[in-house]
Each structure stands twice: as structure tokens, then as C-alpha cells.
Amino acid sequence: MADQILxxxxxxxxxxxxxxGQKLAELLVNVALTVVGVVAYFxxxxxxxxxxxxxxxxxxxxxxxxxxxxxxxxxxxxxVKWLPVGGVTPPANLVVDDKSFR
Amino acid sequence: xxxxxVRLQNTFGFFTTVAFVxxxxxxxxxxxxxxxxxxxxxxxxxxxxxxxxxxxYSSKKEEYAIIKFxxxxxxxxxxxxxxxxxxxxxxxxxxSAGGSGSGQNATNQAVIWDSIITAPSADHLANxxxxxxxxxxxxxxxxxxxxxxxxxxxxxxxxxxxITHPSxxxxxxxxxxxxxxxxxxxxxxxxxxxxxxxxxxxxTLRNNLSKKxxxxxxxxxxxxxxxxxx
Numbered sequence: 001m002a003d004q005i006l007x008x009x010x011x012x013x014x015x016x017x018x019x020x021g022q023k024l025a026e027l028l029v030n031v032a033l034t035v036v037g038v039v040a041y042f043x044x045x046x047x048x049x050x051x052x053x054x055x056x057x058x059x060x061x062x063x064x065x066x067x068x069x070x071x072x073x074x075x076x077x078x079x080v081k082w083l084p085v086g087g088v089t090p091p092a093n094l095v096v097d098d099k100s101f102r
Numbered sequence: 103x104x105x106x107x108v109r110l111q112n113t114f115g116f117f118t119t120v121a122f123v124x125x126x127x128x129x130x131x132x133x134x135x136x137x138x139x140x141x142x143x144x145x146x147x148x149x150x151x152x153x154x155x156x157x158x159y160s161s162k163k164e165e166y167a168i169i170k171f172x173x174x175x176x177x178x179x180x181x182x183x184x185x186x187x188x189x190x191x192x193x194x195x196x197x198s199a200g201g202s203g204s205g206q207n208a209t210n211q212a213v214i215w216d217s218i219i220t221a222p223s224a225d226h227l228a229n230x231x232x233x234x235x236x237x238x239x240x241x242x243x244x245x246x247x248x249x250x251x252x253x254x255x256x257x258x259x260x261x262x263x264x265i266t267h268p269s270x271x272x273x274x275x276x277x278x279x280x281x282x283x284x285x286x287x288x289x290x291x292x293x294x295x296x297x298x299x300x301x302x303x304x305x306t307l308r309n310n311l312s313k314k315x316x317x318x319x320x321x322x323x324x325x326x327x328x329x330x331x332x
Contacts, residue, residue: 029113037121057120
């Protein structure tokens with residue numbers, strides 16, 4: 001019982017996502033942070049307000065962290081389909097190093 | 103991007119890259135902001151030379167020039183979103199008697215007054231008491247930049263620093279001029295001085311020299327008082 005809870009907790013903290021999710025996460029980070037930076041710069045420049053630019057950049061970055069760091073369900077929509085355990089039996093006449101396997 | 107820790111690291115890593123690039127662009131935006139500072143008036147209004155000691159326990163007596171001055175300047179174009187504060191200072195300068203070959207400074211130059219003008223974005227950094235701070239912040243309430251702070255109109259200002267020379271002699275020095283300088287301290291980017299030549303959109307500080315004047319002879323101690331004590 002305790003092991004089960006610990007396993008669940010570890011999974012939650014580790015936050016694994018599937019391969020498609022990893023690709024998506026990387027794209028999201030690059031695009032979203034770039035957009036945040038560009039928006040912060042131009043808003044700051046046209047309003048001549050450097051503090052506003054700083055706050056937009058920091059708030060946007062915080063939002064990107066929230067979007068990307070936790071293992072949201074949309075990162076896990078393509079789980080890897082493993083072969084079934086023990087699904088294939090070795091052939092009857094298998095010989096390795098002169099030893100035969102039944 | 104496999105686990106949360108990796109995503110945290112990668113996101114933060116790219117954030118630092120974005121922050122650096124934006125900072126570089128902010129610094130570069132200074133170049134396209136024209137700087138057209140000008141000085142209307144810089145002139146000495148009252149000049150005295152007195153004898154004094156460099157510090158309390160010194161037995162050496164030196165001559166100190168106390169140069170009161172008036173300054174009218176429009177430095178408002180130096181305030182952009184990237185300006186943190188402006189440092190304005192006035193120097194007095196005069197040529198050495200022996201010129202550059204005499205082993206002395208070719209030109210003697212000493213700061214007589216300076217001032218820090220903060221942009222509203224840096225008001226909280228100003229070295230002021232609570233009441234003056236409140237007043238300063240209220241003067242630019244709701245404004246992100248306040249170019250009007252660059253308009254200086256100072257009449258008969260006492261100097262902050264009384265100046266002398268390594269030789270201890272400054273009385274009756276001829277060909278003294280006052281010069282206005284400034285530094286722009288940006289939030290990000292390079293500290294810039296007033297330049298000697300125009301640099302694209304940055305113009306030199308015009309008219310920043312006073313007319314030549316001569317320091318007076320040492321002011322005699324109040325003679326009546328001296329007579330009374332004898």
C-alpha cells in the first residue's frame with residue numbers, strides 16, 4: 001500500500017511524458033518564450049516603459065513554466081505501445097554455443 | 103524534455119537566452135534615440151579664494167577657490183526608456199603655467215559641483231530621505247519617463263567642492279573656464295559620456311564652456327573683526 005503511494009508520488013514528481021509530448025514541449029518553449037520576449041520589447045519601447053517590459057517578460061516566462069513543466073495530459077496523448085510481456089516463445093530447435101534450448 | 107526537471111532546466115536555459123537578446127536590443131535602442139543636449143548658460147557668478155587646511159590636523163595651508171555659478175541646460179533628450187539616471191557635473195579647468203612639458207598636468211581640471219538626476223524608473227534608488235523621496239515619486243506619478251527633469255535652471259549655485267591645486271596655489275589664476283559634462287547611466291548597455299564629436303544621432307553638448315575668467319586674490323579675513331581681536 002505504502003509502496004503504491006510512493007510510486008504514484010514519484011511518477012507525479014518525475015512527470016514523464018511521451019515522445020510526441022517531448023517534441024511538443026520543446027516547440028512550445030521556444031515559440032512561447034520568443035513571443036513573450038518580442039511582445040515585452042515592443043510594448044516597452046512604444047510605451048517607453050522599461051519596468052513594464054520587465055514585468056511582461058517575467059510574467060510571460062512564469063506562464064510558460066506553468067504550461068510546460070507539469071506533465072499535462074496533452075503531453076501524454078501518444079503513449080508508446082510496447083510488445084506484450086512474454087508474448088513471443090523461442091523456437092523449439094534454438095541452439096546457442098552448441099547448447100540446445102528446449 | 104522527458105521529465106519535469108529536464109523541462110524546468112531547458113525552459114530556464116532558453117529564458118536566459120531570450121533575456122540576454124532582449125537586453126541587447128534594449129541597449130541598441132539607445133542608438134536610434136536622438137540626443138540633442140544643449141547648455142544655455144554656464145557662468146561663474148561669484149568667485150572667492152580663501153586659505154584653509156586640507157583636513158583638521160594639517161599644518162599645511164592651501165588656497166581654495168569657491169566658485170558659485172549659474173547653469174541653464176536642456177538635457178531632456180537624454181531621457182529614454184533605458185535611462186536609469188543622469189549624472190551632471192561641472193568642472194573648472196585652467197592650463198598649467200609650464201604647459202605640457204613641465205611635468206605637470208597640461209590642463210588642470212577639478213569638479214566643483216555634481217548632481218544625479220534619476221529617471222522615474224529609478225526613483226526608488228535615489229539617496230533621499232522619506233519625505234523628499236515621496237515628493238520625488240509624486241513629481242513623476244504615472245509617468246514612465248520624465249524628460250522635464252533634464253531641464254536645469256540653476257542660479258548662483260554654491261559649489262559642492264572647493265578646489266585647489268597640488269601646489270596649493272590657485273589665487274589669481276588666469277584663463278579659468280567652467281565646463282559642463284554629463285554621464286548617461288542606462289538600465290542595460292554602456293555608460294556614455296558627453297562626446298567630443300557628433301556620433302550619428304548623438305550630438306555633442308553645445309555651448310558647454312563658460313567664458314574665461316580669473317580667480318581673485320585671496321580674500322582677506324574680515325578686517326574689522328581682525329582689528330577688534332588685536
